[in-house]
Amino acid sequence: MTAATTERKLYARLEEVSVRYGPKVVMQNLSLDVVEGAITCIIGLSGAGKSTILRLLNGLRKPDAGRVLLGDRDISALPERELIGIREKIGFSFQFAALFDSLSLFDNVALPLQERTAMSKAKIRDVVAETLESVGLGNVMDRFPAELSGGMVKRAGFARAVVANPECVLYDEPTTGLDPIITHVLTDLIIRLRARLNGTAVVVSHDLQSIFMMADYVAMLFEGAIIAYGTVDEIKQSLNPIVQQFLQGSEVGPIPI
Amino acid sequence: MSVLEELGRETTGFFSYAGGAAMLLADSVQFVGKLRIRVQETISQAYLLGVQSWGIVLLTSLCTGMVFSLESANQAVAYGVSNLVGGAVAFTMARELGPMLSAVVVAGRSGAAISAEIGSMVVTEQIEALQSLGLSPVRMLVVPRLIALIVMLPLLTVIADIVSIMGGAYIANVTAHVSLESFLNSARASLPIIDLLKGLLKSVVFAVIIAIIGSYSGLQTRGGAAGVGKSTTSAVVIAIILIFISNFAMSYILFPQ
Numbered sequence: 001m002t003a004a005t006t007e008r009k010l011y012a013r014l015e016e017v018s019v020r021y022g023p024k025v026v027m028q029n030l031s032l033d034v035v036e037g038a039i040t041c042i043i044g045l046s047g048a049g050k051s052t053i054l055r056l057l058n059g060l061r062k063p064d065a066g067r068v069l070l071g072d073r074d075i076s077a078l079p080e081r082e083l084i085g086i087r088e089k090i091g092f093s094f095q096f097a098a099l100f101d102s103l104s105l106f107d108n109v110a111l112p113l114q115e116r117t118a119m120s121k122a123k124i125r126d127v128v129a130e131t132l133e134s135v136g137l138g139n140v141m142d143r144f145p146a147e148l149s150g151g152m153v154k155r156a157g158f159a160r161a162v163v164a165n166p167e168c169v170l171y172d173e174p175t176t177g178l179d180p181i182i183t184h185v186l187t188d189l190i191i192r193l194r195a196r197l198n199g200t201a202v203v204v205s206h207d208l209q210s211i212f213m214m215a216d217y218v219a220m221l222f223e224g225a226i227i228a229y230g231t232v233d234e235i236k237q238s239l240n241p242i243v244q245q246f247l248q249g250s251e252v253g254p255i256p257i
Numbered sequence: 258m259s260v261l262e263e264l265g266r267e268t269t270g271f272f273s274y275a276g277g278a279a280m281l282l283a284d285s286v287q288f289v290g291k292l293r294i295r296v297q298e299t300i301s302q303a304y305l306l307g308v309q310s311w312g313i314v315l316l317t318s319l320c321t322g323m324v325f326s327l328e329s330a331n332q333a334v335a336y337g338v339s340n341l342v343g344g345a346v347a348f349t350m351a352r353e354l355g356p357m358l359s360a361v362v363v364a365g366r367s368g369a370a371i372s373a374e375i376g377s378m379v380v381t382e383q384i385e386a387l388q389s390l391g392l393s394p395v396r397m398l399v400v401p402r403l404i405a406l407i408v409m410l411p412l413l414t415v416i417a418d419i420v421s422i423m424g425g426a427y428i429a430n431v432t433a434h435v436s437l438e439s440f441l442n443s444a445r446a447s448l449p450i451i452d453l454l455k456g457l458l459k460s461v462v463f464a465v466i467i468a469i470i471g472s473y474s475g476l477q478t479r480g481g482a483a484g485v486g487k488s489t490t491s492a493v494v495i496a497i498i499l500i501f502i503s504n505f506a507m508s509y510i511l512f513p514q
Contacts, residue, residue, distance in 0.1 A: 060385055080393075088391035098382035112390045115397075160390070 010069075011036035011168055011200040012057055017066035019052055026052055028224040029066070033217075034168075039190060039201045041211045043246065044221035045255065050204040051095065053221070054170040057202060058090045059083035088116060091166035095173045097157030099145040105132065105156050106141040112164045131163045132156070136185065151178045158186060168200040175207045183207065187214050208247065212236075220246065222255075274495075278473040282465070284395045285403050299401040306367035306402065307409025313366060314359050314413045315420050321354055322346060322421025323428045330433035339433060343440035344447030346425035351448055352512060355418040356456045357504055360463035363410055364496040368471040371402050372492035375475025376485040384476065394476065403468040410464035411457045418453065455511045462507065463500050470496040 012034040019027040026049040034040050034057070042050045055061035056068050059075050068076040075086060099108050110128045113119050119127070132138050135155040145153055154177065161169055171190065175183040187210040190201055205211055211218065211232075218235040220228040220243050228235060228243045235243060245253030288294070326346050333342045375398060378384050387394050422444055429435040474492035478484045 055385075058389055060388060080388075084388070084391050084393055086391075087389055090389070092386070092389035094382050094386060094389075096382065098386035100378075100383055100386070101381075112392070115390075115392055157386075160386075164390075 008038070009036045010034060011071070013069040014053070014056060014063075015067040015069060017056060017063040017068065019049065019056070019061065020064050026224060027063075030221075030225050032219055032226050032229070034200060034202055035217060036200050038216035039203060039214050040217045040219060041203045041205060041215040042219050042221055043205070043208070043211065045246075046206075048221045049224065050221055051172050054092065054172055054202060054204060057168075057170055058087050058092055060092075088112075088164070089167045091161035091164070091169040093158045093161040093169065093171045093174055095176070097145075097153045099153060099156055099160070101145050104142050104144055105137065105148070108145070108156060109160045109163050112160070116164065128163060131159045134189065135159045136182065151182055154178060155182065155186070158189070162189075168202070171201065171203040171205070173205055174203060175205060175210050183210055186210075190214050274473075274477075277477070278469055281395065281399065281473050281476070282469050284393075285400050285469070288393070288396045288400045289404065293396055293400075294404065295397065295401050298397075299404050302401045302405035303409050306363070306370065306405050307413060310363050310366050310409075310413060311416060313362050314417050317358050317362050318350070318355060318417035318421040319424040321358060322350055322424035325349065325354075325421075326425035326428040327432060330429040330435055334433045334435070339429075339435045340439055340443050341447075342429045342433070342435050343422075343426065343443030346429075346440075347422050347444035347448045348452075350421040350425070351418045351453045351456045353456075353504070353508065355421060356414050356459040356463065357500065359410060359414045359417045360460060360467065360500045361497055363406070363413065364463075364467045364471075364500060365493055367406065368467040368496045369489050369493050371468065371471030372475040372478075372489045373485055375472055376478035376488045379476060379478040380481055380484060399468070399472040402472060403465065406464035406468045407461055410467070411460045414457055414460040418456070452512070458511070459504060459507050462503055466499045466503065467496050470499065 010033050014030060014032040016029045016031055017027055018025070018029060030053075032040075032042075032053065042053055044050050052061055056063060056076075057070075059068070059078065063076050066076070067074045070086065075083065078086070099105075100111070103111065106128055109131060110124050113124045113127060129138060129141065132141055135158055137152060137155055137159065140148065140152065145156070148156065154174075158171075158174060161171075169190075174190065175186055178186070190203065191214050203211070203214070215232050218228075218230065218232055219226050220235070220240075222242055228238050228240050230238070236247065238244065241254050245255050251257060326342065329345050330339070330342045333339050333345075375384070375394075378398075384394050387397055426435075426437050426440040426444075429440050430437055471492045474488040474495070478488040
């Protein structure tokens with residue numbers, strides 16, 4: 001697992017992490033490297049705990065055991081007040097967008113800039129307009145989330161996650177439920193972010209086509225552990241029958257249905 | 258054994274709730290102390306939670322003042338102490354019923370609204386979205402509601418005091434022919450201004466209870482629409498219980514016999 005990453009600097013690392021929801025063990029001694037400046041995609045069955053990995057990385061969820069390292073710093077034991085500063089550098093695009101329904105689309109995307117920066121109103125307007133245009137929503141800025149289609153809401157959540165130029169962005173199912181054209185646009189956007197300095201990304205997705213397009217590294221989560229990790233080619237050629245069954249979407253194989 | 262277990266669970270739950278609510282209050286006070294207040298949001302909450310409650314507060318206090326006067330005026334006239342009716346109504350309303358009634362009505366209306374709104378934000382991941390943007394839900398949501406109620410509830414209580422005394426004066430005049438002048442003179446004589454202010458001090462404490470319990474119950478919401486219903490109910494019930502208990506304690510301390 002670490003063979004591919006030994007020469008590269010790590011942005012984050014989950015170390016022997018265990019997570020329980022009540023009596024249910026979601027992760028058991030899971031370790032995962034997130035390489036700086038690369039796009040790491042996490043694949044796995046629904047309900048396997050992929051979204052929990054994203055929440056561990058920005059401190060929304062604390063592990064029951066193990067460490068969550070951002071650089072050299074263990075964030076798993078930090079109090080909420082210190083985590084807030086860390087989260088400013090990490091964007092999070094939620095599976096169901098999680099837009100603030102009392103705010104317009106513009107205000108949703110502008111909120112982090114208004115609250116955290118000293119940017120002028122005019123500058124904020126420009127940055128927000130540019131970001132919304134980049135996801136194809138430049139013409140509906142004044143609408144409220146309830147007035148938008150599912151795809152538009154998702155793109156707006158994406159815009160909000162990237163508007164403050166975070167050094168790392170966590171995408172929870174960024175393309176699920178979108179048409180092929182917008183899927184392509186967003187996949188392209190994620191790739192462009194990598195070009196920025198320190199543009200690290202972690203993407204949880206089922207959309208194998210876009211994963212193969214953008215991923216530098218792919219990790220497969222199964223039954224609370226990472227069972228395969230490597231480049232797209234390495235994963236495609238994996239001899240692990242679980243990985244192969246997942247990639248082929250076959251009903252027949254070792255994965256219980 | 259199961260009874261003991263249940264008792265243990267309930268006790269732990271009680272202390273966990275009380276501790277959590279106290280921590281939320283302490284966090285809110287810290288933000289207020291650092292003057293990190295969202296003025297626009299506070300004004301908008303003052304309107305939604307306070308101004309929009311004036312009608313129901315007016316109605317309940319008017320009816321209470323009138324019924325109190327109705328019950329006492331005829332008796333007072335029969336015993337030849339009609340000059341005491343105004344004092345009895347003003348004394349009771351300004352010291353006890355005005356602050357209590359306004360608080361109970363506002364707990365039912367605005368406390369429920371706070372809990373339901375924040376609870377819905379929890380189940381739609383909007384609270385996590387705030388946290389992931391590096392913004393504190395306490396500063397963004399709780400502090401504006403807390404300040405709004407601390408300002409508005411005493412104002413509503415003043416309205417309740419005035420309206421109930423005026424209603425009482427009208428009914429005493431109609432049913433027992435106690436003149437308006439005699440009623441108001443009696444009210445003025447029996448109610449020192451300091452008692453009125455102590456009544457308003459009570460309403461400040463009630464405002465803190467309603468805002469903090471509403472917010473905390475909302476933030477503790479788990480599990481979809483049913484969870485929102487549960488947390489809203491508990492917000493109102495717990496707030497009203499605390500209003501009654503703290504009212505007794507404050508009356509005991511503020512109005513020594």
